[in-house]
Amino acid sequence: MQKYRLDTIPREVARNRLLNAVTFHPRRETVAVIDARGRVTAGPVNARRSMPPHPAAAMDGIALRTKVTRGASPTRPVRLREGRDFTYINTGDPLPENADSVVMIEKVNILEGGWVELVEPALPWKHVRQPGEDVAAGEVVLPAGHRIRPVDQGALLAAGVEQLSVLCPPRVAILPTGSEMVPPGLPLQPGQLREFNSTVLAGFLEECGAVPDCRGVVPDREEALREALVSAADRCDILVVNAGSSAGSKDFTPRVLAEVGEILLHGVAARPGRPVVLAMIGETPVIGLPGYPVSAYLAFDWFVRPLIRHWYRSGAAAPPPLLARLGREVQGGPGAEDFIRMRVAHVNGRYTAFPLARGGGVTMSMVRADAWLRLPPETTRLNAGEQVELEWVRTPAEIERTLVLTGCDDPLLDRIGAMIGRLSPGWSLFREYTGQNEGFDLLRRGGCHAVAIQGDLREEGYSGMIRIRVAEREMGWITAPTAPEPVSGVEDLIRSGLRLINRPPGSATRDRLAQLLDEQVGGRLPSGWERTEGSHWKAAASLAGGTADVTVGPRSAAEAFGLRWRPAWREPLDLVLPRSVAESEGGKALIETLRSRDLREMAAQLGGYDDSRAGEIIDPPFAKNSEGGRWEL
Amino acid sequence: MQKYRLDTIPREVARNRLLNAVTFHPRRETVAVIDARGRVTAGPVNARRSMPPHPAAAMDGIALRTKVTRGASPTRPVRLREGRDFTYINTGDPLPENADSVVMIEKVNILEGGWVELVEPALPWKHVRQPGEDVAAGEVVLPAGHRIRPVDQGALLAAGVEQLSVLCPPRVAILPTGSEMVPPGLPLQPGQLREFNSTVLAGFLEECGAVPDCRGVVPDREEALREALVSAADRCDILVVNAGSSAGSKDFTPRVLAEVGEILLHGVAARPGRPVVLAMIGETPVIGLPGYPVSAYLAFDWFVRPLIRHWYRSGAAAPPPLLARLGREVQGGPGAEDFIRMRVAHVNGRYTAFPLARGGGVTMSMVRADAWLRLPPETTRLNAGEQVELEWVRTPAEIERTLVLTGCDDPLLDRIGAMIGRLSPGWSLFREYTGQNEGFDLLRRGGCHAVAIQGDLREEGYSGMIRIRVAEREMGWITAPTAPEPVSGVEDLIRSGLRLINRPPGSATRDRLAQLLDEQVGGRLPSGWERTEGSHWKAAASLAGGTADVTVGPRSAAEAFGLRWRPAWREPLDLVLPRSVAESEGGKALIETLRSRDLREMAAQLGGYDDSRAGEIIDPPFAKNSEGGRWEL
Incomplete structure (x- = not known):
């Protein structure tokens, strides 16, 4: 090497x-205008024919010579006879020989027997489109180097151009x-x-x-x-x-x-x-x-x-930047520009941007990215709250119809994002696992629309919050095939010496596990206590891949990878969102999804969920040890 | 009727x-991922395989078991032997059996004979991508109703998805x-x-x-x-x-x-x-x-x-509006919304929007439109200077690379727009015939970059302006085939009773014509004095179409339509632009075009131009009766 x-x-x-x-030295070729969409003109294109080619009616009405209407007034209307004095004409029709004006049909008083009456004189060339009014023969229709749009095709055909020279790609x-x-x-x-x-x-x-x-x-x-x-x-x-x-x-x-x-x-x-x-x-x-x-x-x-x-030979066409506030500090390295994938939350009319995971090989991060943030070489850090200019990947309109759900991690919650757009066209959901505390922190700072919580929790100052049940989930010990025996409790875990995948600091499951270790094995920590993965699902994937032996997670994750699972506890899985969000179009879409048959079907398919109260509003949203509490199976 | x-x-x-x-009830079909760009997912798409499928190196370096590096320090480096203690590994390669860490090559001190030295211990799972780190089998890759982009195709293939169900269009x-x-x-x-x-x-x-x-x-x-x-x-x-x-x-x-x-x-x-x-x-x-x-x-x-x-079942994806200042008042009708095609000038960092011609049949106006302005039913008028939100047709980046040239009308000037992009990629030019006075007014208000002028003129307070010669042009009498004899002066015109197409009020050619009528026929006005067309070229098209008999214009317009032409006078045709514009990227592109061989070729092709001073700076820009004056042929 x-x-x-x-x-x-x-x-x-x-x-x-x-x-x-x-x-x-780009090659050129001649293509029919009808096939030219998206192609680039090799040179300027001029009109071959005037449009309109002849004087034409600009209104539905009657065509006539202005002189026959001379002196017309409400008190002395002029009577005209079809064929002799005027001709009915439709918009776009060529003006008859000798006619020099069109009177719109709304101003024509139609009588019996082919006669009409006018109460004011016609003006010369009124409501008449002159030859070449739109484009005159020889005028430039498109410049060189122009990418042809449908409206350009229309103008070319109108101007008598049927073929044109374009650059080969x-x-x-x-x-x-x-x-x-x-x-x-x-x-x-x-x-x-x-x-x-x-x-x-x-x-x-x-x-x-x-x-x-x-x-x-x-x-x-x-x-x-x-x-x-x-x-x-x-x-x-x-x-x-x-x-x-x-x-x-x-x-x-x-x-x-x-x-x-x-x-x-x-x-x-x-x-x-x-x-x-x-x-x-x-x-x-x-x-x-x-x-x-x-x-x-x-x-x-x-x-x-x-x-x-x-x-x-065309210019760059970067869209205007998206102005956003940084929701979290961003760090770059020295001596080079940094390009950072961002997700953007649109809450209460404000854009707030957060860096996504930065691993270069992460194809999913490109699927999930809303925008790019560029840090110039001399900038190695931007603080939360700073105003930044982002280059969007998803359009601002798409970002505005995206709900951001933070908080705890659960496979069923991930599925909501895949369902919401089916029930509420145009809406999508971005999931970020932050743990509950950081989730609430983000909620307060406009960084998300809702927080997923597990179990019960006390929350001070929760006025204006709504809590909605997703399901009750079964949590337990997930053991890899590498382990001789399935783990079914903390004593097992410590005794076996198996390698754990833990949840990250701030996670309720991690806290719960620490509490069990304190209570049952005097606070001894298992091997791998500090090792975490991005989600329960990814932890299960690592177990299936053989790089660890055991984790604590929902039954659904274990079943998906065919891993052994032993029950530990059941807990409610709820969403908390501000009343203002719940009443917004996006919030309604989210609640509709929670109450949908699709969610119930998905819960059944994943396994390990009790959806009997899915979509119910839990009141009060936070409590000490109410019905929402956590209990052993 | x-x-x-x-x-x-x-x-x-x-x-x-x-x-x-x-x-x-949209039909569905299964397509290969490689053919799925632009298609819309019929349902959520889940990963079939974890990516990476196995623990993999996240860096180029050496793979090893962390325990062999225990205690390494600068004073007590650990020596390792290739094959026994470590393996060289490239980014993305699967981790060898039993290895649990990668040390990046930059931290490896390579010795002779297959030995290396480390001065700090390796950390477990450092620089290792866990199985499923990017996407774990069963995770949602794309939601339902998602339009597939190239990055989505990448993520699907990475996740083991080779085919998927999409909606038929x-x-x-x-x-x-x-x-x-x-x-x-x-x-x-x-x-x-x-x-x-x-x-x-x-x-x-x-x-x-x-x-x-x-x-x-x-x-x-x-x-x-x-x-x-x-x-x-x-x-x-x-x-x-x-x-x-x-x-x-x-x-x-x-x-x-x-x-x-x-x-x-x-x-x-x-x-x-x-x-x-x-x-x-x-x-x-x-x-x-x-x-x-x-x-x-x-x-x-x-x-x-x-x-x-x-x-x-997808949402609207309207781009964010373009904020602009109205450069001219806009009127709508009562009782309904009005949609008005706008052109937008970007001058000195400000967007200023002007309504385009409003005739519904004008295909060229769709080619020329930069944006739409919507007037709600209750709004029938917006004043110049008001801030408006526009829906763009051309992107803001395209608008920013568009020069707006107002002032007098000439076929050669129109051709500049067709040339500029060839010489200066990405640049285009928007021509609007406003006459000279309105052109200067627009220039002062940020509504254009340059004004085309003909003949000589006095301009007070011209400091900071540059004037550049385009050509000298031959102006004369253009007569339609409908007329028995070609017109060659105002006396002819009055005597013959032929129908004139005049230039609009404010045009220098119209003023010149009025002066000649005053001097030679006692101010008598010809038939058609109030009739105007959008440009010299369009007037010639109307003559060719038989709806009028005579006009005054450049030889080029007459020749293009095979009309008879008799000389009247010669005059310089120049551009006036602020020094700040002349020194900008766009101004340089414009001046480069004026000095190009393309312009001279075009002038020769159109006929009736003397380009011997094309691109010269005329100093002083405005004068009383200097060399720039107008004179008879």
Whole structure:
């Protein structure tokens, strides 16, 4: 294994170096206007015909010569005869020979026998569209480099243009690398990984008007990569290699690129996405993207999109930033920009943004991200409460129809997010496991709409809160197949020495477990006490994967992974939300979901829930030891 | 011809009436994830496999058991041997059996002979991605009703999902009506019109995820329409009829709809787009759109788009409004909403919006529109200077890269807009003919970037202005083929009695003409003195179309339409812009265009221009009778 240093070139400098190295000569082709949506004009397009081609009625009414209406007044109306003095005409119809005005039908007094009466004179060319009023032959309809929209197609056809010259899209090769990578559709052997970045990158390319050319997976041999690069450079306008751009032992992409072409740079001062490599093979630019999905997608934005705009000679079209308040402090590293995935809560008309999990490989975080926050290199920290400009991923309208549910973790709660949009079109739900205390803290600061709570709790100053039952859930000991015996209590746990996955600090389940350990084994802590996973479900996944032996969680999580489960206690699982939220459109959508048949079906399917009071309002919302309390099975 | 009244039902009420009448049962189909971009999930999609499937390295480095590093410190480093104590590992690789930590390569001191040294102990599960860390088997990856993006495809493949159930798109019939309408591609006979609305509507439908089914043109016979409706209702989920919804003599769509189905309403309280008809044929909704393009597109937005969202059970996704200041007062009518096409100037960081021409049939205005302004029914007027919320058509980023050029009218100036984007990618130019005085007024109020001027003029307080030569142009008398003799002066004009097309009040050409009439024919005015067209080019188009006989304009306009032309005078054609604009990115793009070979080629192609000083700075910018003056040929 060798270590080598990446460049730390500012992103802007890197992009300019790339664009300056490239001279594209886009091909052109002639297409029918009816097939031209989304294409980019190769040159200005002029009208071939005037629209309207002839003087035309701009209103439904009668066409006539103005002179026949001379002197008309309410006291001396003028009588006109159809055929001789006027013709009925519809909007858009050509004006008859000699007519020079249209009187709208509302001003025409229709009499018997083909006669009409007017009480005021017509004005010349009134309600008449002149030839070329919309567009005159020879006028410019579209400039060069214009991406054609449906309304442009309409204007072109109206202007007599049936075909036009457009730029051919650039052909972009996508070369996935890695002997362990298997394309979608083929079976996976142990140790192999699904190659999905090509699919994502191909989608991005199609969205920005390029034609992806997905090549087969290139195995980890320098010779194979060399051949693949040279052959793709022959056939394509841009090459995207994924991955092999970082500094691991198999990352020989830079070395091979230096052999068959010329390296422009290796490494930009931006995180994640830093280990990108830019090169030229002859006239063809090559972008070596990092393998981690989020890094790859960012580096695609930084270098591949600008290349495609360069091809079309079009400008960037970034939407206006979303202004939000930071709900939590954000940290970056020194010496480089940081790009941070954010989730955004829209509560009481204010946007509040929170950083998402930052692991570069987390594909789900890209699904969940609402926006990006960029920290410039000189900024390593922004405090909660600061105003920030975000680049949105989901539109503000989507964000405004997203409920944020924090608090305790439960698989059934996760399912609510998958159901709410079906019952209330357009609504979605974002789940974040924060524990109850942080959940209430967020609720107070406008960072969420509702908090999930388990068991009973005392809450001071709860006026204005509503508490709604989701279900009662069965909690218990979940044991992995690695353990000889299932654990069914704290004594078992300590005696066996099995490796625990705990809940994070601040979680009610963790507190409950600590209490049991205090009561039953004198406070001794099991192995793994400090190890936590993101959720009960993920803890069960880790048990199934063999990296730990036991956890405490809901029966549903155990059943999903076929793990052994022994009951510990039952507890209510409720949502708490401010009355103002409950009465809002989103709050109603949430409550409707809790009361739906879908929720009950899902609870039954997961197992371990009693939904007999689902959707009931629990009053008072917080209590000392009321009916909402926790009890042993 | 009969007159009948349209309903004036508020748009919101009309839409709800339609949506309440419709119950869709969208079909489902299974598609491969790699083909699923843009499709909408039919139900929640859960992970089939955990990602990562096994504990994996989160960093390049060495994998080991933490216990072998116990006690390591700078003073007492621990030496480890490859194979026995550790394995080199790359990011993403599965952790070897028994390893429980990864030490990043940057912290490994590599020695000779397969030995390494560590100066601090490794922490359990550090730099290890747990199974399911990204997504655990059974977790919800996507909710129901979610439109699939490339990043979603990535997450689905990572989660072991290769196929999924999606909603089939609704099939929407487009029925164009009108015996005079001819589809694109077929030759036009006199009196026939190109049917282009179907192409526009089909593009809109594809953009919002529906499948357009473009039917042939339905001739103006009730029976033909009846048959077309019934047959389309049989095969499609939604019917769009265009047009026949207004109250002209051929507009029997409502009557036929009432026979074969049930009318929900005919007419909404919104302009333009008011004469829409909504109906049901059995279970199938029918939207009768007005024929005027702008009205049709608005009514499409109001009723067809919501139906398609209803099909997918998805929410509206309107972008945030663009906040702008009104640059000119805006008037609406009473009793209904008004939708007004706006152009938006971005000058010195401020958005200023101006209404565009309002003729409903003007397809070019849809090409030129930057945004929509909605006036509620109770608002009939907004004053210049008021703050308004606009719905953008072009993105704010596009608007920010658009130069607005007002002032006098000239065909060569129009061509600049078609060239600027080729020389300066992303930049475009919006031309508005305002005359010079209003142009300067707009310049002062931030409504434009530059003013085109002709001839010489005095301008007080011009400090900070730059004037740049475009060309000298030849102005003269343009005579239509309808006239027996070409006109070559004001005496000719008065003597012949030919019909003039004049320039609008405030135009320098009109003033010049008035002066000549005063000097040579004692101020007598020719026939048509008050008739104007939007531009020299459009005036020439009207002459070619036979609705007038003579105008004064540049040689280029005459030549384009093959009209006779007699010289009158030569004059300089210049641009005036503030120094701050000239030094901005957009100003530089404009000046570069004026100095380009493209401009000279275009001037030569149009004819009637002397470009020998094109791009020169004229100093001083304004003068009494300097070299910039106007003189006879």
